[in-house]
Amino acid sequence: MSEFALQVPDIDETGKDYSFDLTRSWLDQTLADANLRADPKAPEGTLEVHAQKNGTEYLVEGRVRAALITECCRCLGPAAVPVDTRFATLFFHRAGAASGPAGSGKKADGRHAAGHAQHEEVDETFDADDDELAREPFTGHEIALDSLIREYLVLECPMQALCADTCEGITVPEHVRPPEDVFGSSDTTVDPRLAPLLRLRDKVPPNKE
Numbered sequence: 001m002s003e004f005a006l007q008v009p010d011i012d013e014t015g016k017d018y019s020f021d022l023t024r025s026w027l028d029q030t031l032a033d034a035n036l037r038a039d040p041k042a043p044e045g046t047l048e049v050h051a052q053k054n055g056t057e058y059l060v061e062g063r064v065r066a067a068l069i070t071e072c073c074r075c076l077g078p079a080a081v082p083v084d085t086r087f088a089t090l091f092f093h094r095a096g097a098a099s100g101p102a103g104s105g106k107k108a109d110g111r112h113a114a115g116h117a118q119h120e121e122v123d124e125t126f127d128a129d130d131d132e133l134a135r136e137p138f139t140g141h142e143i144a145l146d147s148l149i150r151e152y153l154v155l156e157c158p159m160q161a162l163c164a165d166t167c168e169g170i171t172v173p174e175h176v177r178p179p180e181d182v183f184g185s186s187d188t189t190v191d192p193r194l195a196p197l198l199r200l201r202d203k204v205p206p207n208k209e
Contacts, residue, residue, distance in 0.1 A: 002144035006051050008058065008093075009141055015052035022047055022066050022149075030146070034154045035070055039080065042067030047149060054090070057135070058143060061088045064152050072163040075170055079161040087152055094137040 004020050022045030024038035031037060038045070045066030052059050068081040138144070 002142065002146050004047060004049075004145040004149060006049070006058075006060070006143040006145065007141060008138075008143060011051045011053050011058055013053050015050055018047075018049040018051065020047040020049070021045070022064070027066060027068065027153075030150050031068070031153060034157070036068050036081065036154065036157055037070075039067040039069050045083070047145075049145070051143070056092065058091045059088065059133075060091060060143065060145070062086065062145075064149055066153060068153065068157065070157055070161045072167060073160040074167045075163060077163050079163040081157050081161060083153055083156040085152055085156055087148070088133055089148065090133050090135045091138050091143050092135060093139070095139065 003026055006018060010016060022038075024040065024044060027036075027038040027045065045064070047062060047064055049060060049062040051061075063086050064083060066083045068083060069078045070081050071077075072079040136148070
């Protein structure tokens with residue numbers, strides 16, 4: 001059953017506005033396989049939609065806002081993923097098509113590159129006449145937006161999310177750290193994993209020409 005469904009008979013040329021809540025339970029369940037979840041400390045997300053009949057098609061424009069959490073790529077702790085994005089899609093009726101949208105023309109597994117932790121301000125304008133608008137089929141008398149919304153939420157998560165730009169990664173436990181004399185100073189930047197190689201180097205006699 002669709003959580004965000006638009007009843008086609010209710011949509012005419014003048015358009016109709018809809019407002020939905022992106023509940024934490026829906027977000028957690030829908031995004032579980034994408035390593036995303038709702039931020040329990042933030043307000044629940046919102047979905048605002050304007051649907052309008054456009055000839056034989058239906059133009060659906062909307063705004064998605066949600067506070068999500070994923071895993072920091074350095075320390076594996078929680079990293080905030082604020083989502084505030086707009087979308088526009090044309091839906092057309094097609095007999096025998098799969099119920100609900102398959103997507104918006106983007107690939108849900110293609111996330112933004114690293115460094116997208118800071119989101120830019122959302123563009124408030126949309127060109128409804130753009131020929132590049134995604135087109136999705138629907139069947140029956142209902143337009144389901146669930147998979148489309150999931151797709152946009154996943155796309156807003158950077159491939160390498162950070163809890164903070166200054167995150168130093170996982171702290172090496174004291175009992176597995178190499179002795180400080182291996183490096184000569186506790187301030188050295190040599191990778192501790194190279195300690196065995198350094199010990200081996202010290203045992204090799206110098207080359208005499």
